Amino acid sequence: xxxxxxxxxxxxxxxxxxxxxxxxxxxxxxxxxxxxxxxxxxxxxxxxxxxxxxxxxxxxxxxxxxxxxxxxxxxxxxxxxxxxxxxxxxxxxxxxxxxxxxxxxxxxxxxxxxxxxxxxxxxxxxxxxxxxxxxxxxxxxxxxxxxxxxxxxxxxxxxxxxxxxxxxxxxxxxxxxxxxxxxxxxxxxxxxxxxxxxxxxxxxxxxxxxxxxxxxxxxxxxxxxxxxxxxxxxxxxxxxxxxxxxxxxxxxxxxxxxxxxxxxxxxxxxxxxxxxxxxxxxxxxxx
Amino acid sequence: xxxxxxxxxxxxxxxxxxxxxxxxxxxxxxxxxxxxxxxxxxxxxxxxxxxxxxxxxxxxxxxxxxxxxxxxxxxxxxxxxxxxxxxxxxxxxxxxxxxxxxxxxxxxxxxxxxxxxxxxxxxxxxxxxxxxxxxxxxxxxxxxxxxxxxxxxxxxxxxxxxxxxxxxxxxxxxxxxxxxxxxxxxxxxxxxxxxxxxxxxxxxxxxxxxxxxxxxxxxxxxxxxxxxxxxxxxxxxxxxxxxxxxxxxxxxxxxxxxxxxxxxxxxxxxxxxxxxxxxxxxxxxxxxxxxxxxxxxxxxxxxxxxxxxxxxxxxxxxxxxx
Numbered sequence: 166x167x168x169x170x171x172x173x174x175x176x177x178x179x180x181x182x183x184x185x186x187x188x189x190x191x192x193x194x195x196x197x198x199x200x201x202x203x204x205x206x207x208x209x210x211x212x213x214x215x216x217x218x219x220x221x222x223x224x225x226x227x228x229x230x231x232x233x234x235x236x237x238x239x240x241x242x243x244x245x246x247x248x249x250x251x252x253x254x255x256x257x258x259x260x261x262x263x264x265x266x267x268x269x270x271x272x273x274x275x276x277x278x279x280x281x282x283x284x285x286x287x288x289x290x291x292x293x294x295x296x297x298x299x300x301x302x303x304x305x306x307x308x309x310x311x312x313x314x315x316x317x318x319x320x321x322x323x324x325x326x327x328x329x330x331x332x333x334x335x336x337x338x339x340x341x342x343x344x345x346x347x348x349x350x351x352x353x354x355x356x357x358x359x360x361x362x363x364x365x366x367x368x369x370x371x372x373x374x375x376x377x378x379x380x381x382x383x384x385x386x387x388x389x390x391x392x393x394x395x396x397x398x399x400x401x402x403x404x405x406x407x408x409x410x411x412x413x414x415x416x417x418x419x420x421x422x423x424x425x426x427x428x429x430x431x432x433x434x435x436x437x438x439x440x441x442x443x444x445x446x447x448x449x450x451x452x
Numbered sequence: 453x454x455x456x457x458x459x460x461x462x463x464x465x466x467x468x469x470x471x472x473x474x475x476x477x478x479x480x481x482x483x484x485x486x487x488x489x490x491x492x493x494x495x496x497x498x499x500x501x502x503x504x505x506x507x508x509x510x511x512x513x514x515x516x517x518x519x520x521x522x523x524x525x526x527x528x529x530x531x532x533x534x535x536x537x538x539x540x541x542x543x544x545x546x547x548x549x550x551x552x553x554x555x556x557x558x559x560x561x562x563x564x565x566x567x568x569x570x571x572x573x574x575x576x577x578x579x580x581x582x583x584x585x586x587x588x589x590x591x592x593x594x595x596x597x598x599x600x601x602x603x604x605x606x607x608x609x610x611x612x613x614x615x616x617x618x619x620x621x622x623x624x625x626x627x628x629x630x631x632x633x634x635x636x637x638x639x640x641x642x643x644x645x646x647x648x649x650x651x652x653x654x655x656x657x658x659x660x661x662x663x664x665x666x667x668x669x670x671x672x673x674x675x676x677x678x679x680x681x682x683x684x685x686x687x688x689x690x691x692x693x694x695x696x697x698x699x700x701x702x703x704x705x706x707x708x709x710x711x712x713x714x715x716x717x718x719x720x721x722x723x724x725x726x727x728x729x730x731x732x733x734x735x736x737x738x739x740x741x742x743x744x745x746x747x748x749x750x751x752x753x754x755x756x757x758x759x760x761x762x763x764x765x766x767x768x769x770x771x772x773x774x
Contacts (some may be wrong), residue, residue, distance in 0.1 A: 180669055187671030191562055194554030198645070201638050202578045208593045209585060258487045263482035264773070277486045280493050282764045286692060288699025290726045291496060292731075294749045298499040318492055318605065325489065351475035379582020382701035382726065386733045406584055413588050421592075422632055428585050439580050443573070 193230035213429025216422035221232060222429075225394045225410060227294040228419040235427050241403040245309055245388060246378050247397070249316035254370055257321045258359075261315045261328025266354055278329075284322040292318050293383030309402030312388025319380060320373035327369025331362040364445055371442035378380075405431055464677055478560040497753065504747030515747065521712035521728075523737050528744035532712045534751060536722040539715065540629060540704065543698040544636035549690060552641050556648035559676050572649060579642035587706035590635040595707060597628025597633070603719055622719030630718040632708040639703050640693040647689035651770070685770030691763030698756050701726040725752040 183402035213251050220234040228235020260281070268274025294313040301307055343353035359366070389401040390408065406429050507528060519531030559572050560581060603624035610617035622628055623628075655678045663677040679686065709721025710731055725748045738740040 184671040187669075188562055188676070190550075191554045191558040193557040194551040195571075198551055198555050198641055199574070201639035202574070202642065204593070205581070205586065205589045205638075208589055212592075236476070238565075243680075256488055259482045259485035260489055262484040263479075267479055267482060268486070277490055279764060279768075282768075283757060283760045284489060284493055285759055286695050286699075287493075287496075288701070288726060288752060290701045290729055291500070291749050291753055291756075294503070294746060295492075295496045295499050296731065296745070297733075298503050299495065318456050321489065321492075325486075341636070348556070349471040350476040351478035352471065355478070375580055379584065381582070381584045382730055385730055389734065392664065406702075409588070410705075413591065424588065428582075428588055431582055432585050435580055435582060436577055439577055442740055 174416050207358040207441040210368050210423040210430055212422075215431070217223055217429065218427035220424065221423070221426050226403065226412075227419070228422070229415070229420055233423070235405065235408060235423060235430070237391065237403040238405045238408040238431050239430070240394070240396070241309065241388070241391065242378065242405040244396070244398060245313045245316060245384075245402060245404060246374065247322055248310075249377055250315065250370065250374055252317035253324055253373060254322035256317070257324025257369075258328050260321070260364060261325040262332060262354060262359075263327065264329040265332035266350070266358075281322050281325050284318075285326060287424055288382075289380050289384035290321030290385075290433050293386055296383065297386045300348035307387060307389035307401045309400070312384050312402060313398065314406065315383035315387045316380060319383065320377045323376060324366070324369050327372070328362070328366050331365030331369070332398070334357055334365070335361055368442045368446040371445070373443070378438070379435050380405060381410055385410070427450040474490055481510055486752065497750075500750040500753055502743070504750045506749075507565065507747040510740060511744075515744070516751075519712070519714045523732075523741050526738055526740050528740070530725075530744070530748055530751065533723045533725045533728045533748060534715050535714055535723040537698060537724040537726070537752065538709070538756070540633045540636055540722075540724055541694055541721035543630070543633035544640060544697045545690065545694050547634060548641045548644060548693065551637075552644035552648060552693070554642070555645040556652055556678035557636045559645075560678070561674055561772040563669050571685055572646075574648070575642045576646045579646050582702075583639060584702040586639045589736065590631065590707040591627075594635065595631060597626075598631055599624045607719070621717045622721070624719065627707045627709040627721060628643035628719045629715045629722045632704045632722070635703050635707055636697045636700060639700065640696050643696065644689060644693040647692065648686060651689060652678055657683045670687055682698075682770060684766045688763045688766035688770065691759055691766065694712050695756050695760045695763060698759065699726060699752060700731045701730050705730050725749070 168289075169371060220232060221236075221379050222234060222239065223236055224232065224234035224237060225237040245411065260277070264278055268277065273296045293315050298309050300311040300314060339355055339357055339361065344350065346378065348356070384404050388404055388407070390411065391401045391403040393403075409424045409427045409431070410422040412427070415421065416437075458576050470536075511518075511528060515530055516534065517531055520533040521532060522528070522531050538599065550698035555575065558574070559568060563571060603620070603622075604625065606616070607620045607624055612622050622632055624731035640690060659681060660673060660678060663673045668677070686734055704724050705727040708723055708727055710723050710727060712728070729745050734741070736745060
């Protein structure tokens with residue numbers, strides 16, 4: 166049986182051509198996108214690995230032309246990120262718990278949830294300005310603490326959101342069983358729900374950590390930078406992103422090499438933590 | 453000890469108030485944490501307003517419509533950075549949207565099953581790469597190539613007096629408005645593709661399969677069935693991408709050229725609000741300068757808040773519909 170109607174076969178041909186164009190476009194743009202992203206990773210690896218050696222981890226940032234590394238920046242970044250994560254986890258887990266367990270559908274709950282979603286993708290440079298206004302300007306100086314607070318403000322919404330989502334996934338019977346045993350709701354939350362949601366909350370924390378560890382903009386005018394090794398967070402504190410920014414835009418080749426090495430370190434850390442988070446997130450479904 | 457245990461068990465009135473008391477404190481703490489988030493946003497707005505007020509009251513409306521940004525004479529007009537922000541963000545969206553859509557359609561409809569997970573995961577991982585890496589790549593790798601293979605040929609081939617010539621004036625050093633837009637597009641691409649893909653995966657397979665069953669081609673299924681099914685959420689995802697592009701600092705600062713005036717062409721150097729703040733804030737020369745930068749931040753806040761709020765409303769509606 167052949168298609169006798171010429172108008173019909175023409176229409177089918179047209180649809181087929183349109184479909185080829187569509188699928189061709191999808192294949193092409195995916196290839197282009199993957200190529201662009203591969204190119205970025207490639208230059209990161211090829212430029213960064215060359216600058217990576219033991220000095221990077223053991224020496225502090227050098228003057229141009231002399232030997233040096235990124236030790237002070239790495240340590241400063243780690244200190245600020247850890248402090249920020251402590252602050253953000255406390256606030257984020259409690260706020261997420263409130264949204265999931267106490268807020269219900271109250272108007273205030275809806276408002277907080279909405280504001281949290283907006284904060285989740287608010288420009289980080291504005292958070293930096295805000296912290297400058299409340300912590301740096303009034304107290305007369307840039308400090309690692311201000312940097313940590315800025316990072317915490319960026320991490321807290323992520324943790325809040327994941328905590329709320331994970332707690333809402335916990336079975337209602339779990340809550341009911343706890344309450345039926347005579348435990349007050351707060352005890353059920355702390356001893357039962359938090360425990361069973363631990364994996365998910367940890368994943369949220371890791372994702373938040375991945376987000377803040379590469380943030381540059383909010384640190385520019387909170388933590389500033391420091392040429393020397395220091396463990397004192399009450400003064401300007403060296404950190405990887407700011408050092409990379411400064412060194413990458415400098416005219417010295419050795420500084421640029423260090424910047425690439427630093428960028429590679431940050432990207433590797435972020436990717437590593439993200440992969441870890443994904444592996445953890447998958448575990449509950451397997452159990 | 454057993455005695456005490458029995459009294460706690462039987463004498464419930466004794467333990468109940470303590471549990472209730474702890475419970476109330478716990479609820480209060482949770483409530484305080486939630487309120488802290490609200491207070492952060494409110495504080496952000498208020499502090500930007502207070503900080504920016506000296507500049508806003510000095511220059512009035514002229515702050516928004518003039519484009520001379522002069523730290524020497526302490527006269528500041530923000531039209532350049534504001535226009536630069538909007539132009540780069542919209543150009544980036546224009547470039548990234550079709551590509552992100554194509555990647556998402558590819559991953560949900562066309563990709564062979566064994567490749568689906570690796571490519572999907574790769575896209576999601578790339579969404580997390582810090583923006584400073586994109587900025588460095590843009591400055592050191594992309595800009596020289598862009599200058600050699602795109603800017604030079606285009607400027608050479610533009611006929612004198614044509615629109616193309618107007619759009620391509622500038623110094624062909626690889627940086628400028630268009631370069632910044634392209635880097636921004638590459639940066640928001642994985643994020644938008646990942647969100648779109650997640651949305652498309654929520655379409656019930658019965659809906660997709662019945663469309664295929666009626667004889668629809670892949671293109672028709674995507675454009676006429678699955679994409680309309682998640683329309684609200686998809687617009688929300690696009691707006692989130694726009695919000696990111698508007699507020700992005702590092703990727704842009706490296707490559708936009710950092711000139712304050714209104715950009716005259718696609719290859720001209722320009723600035724965005726975020727790049728201006730990042731470059732000048734710690735080196736601001738006078739209180740008015742600092743205040744003008746904070747006022748710029750306020751403008752950025754208002755723009756991004758509007759975009760993000762709209763995006764979240766659309767996404768929420770999509771979620772509640774499912």
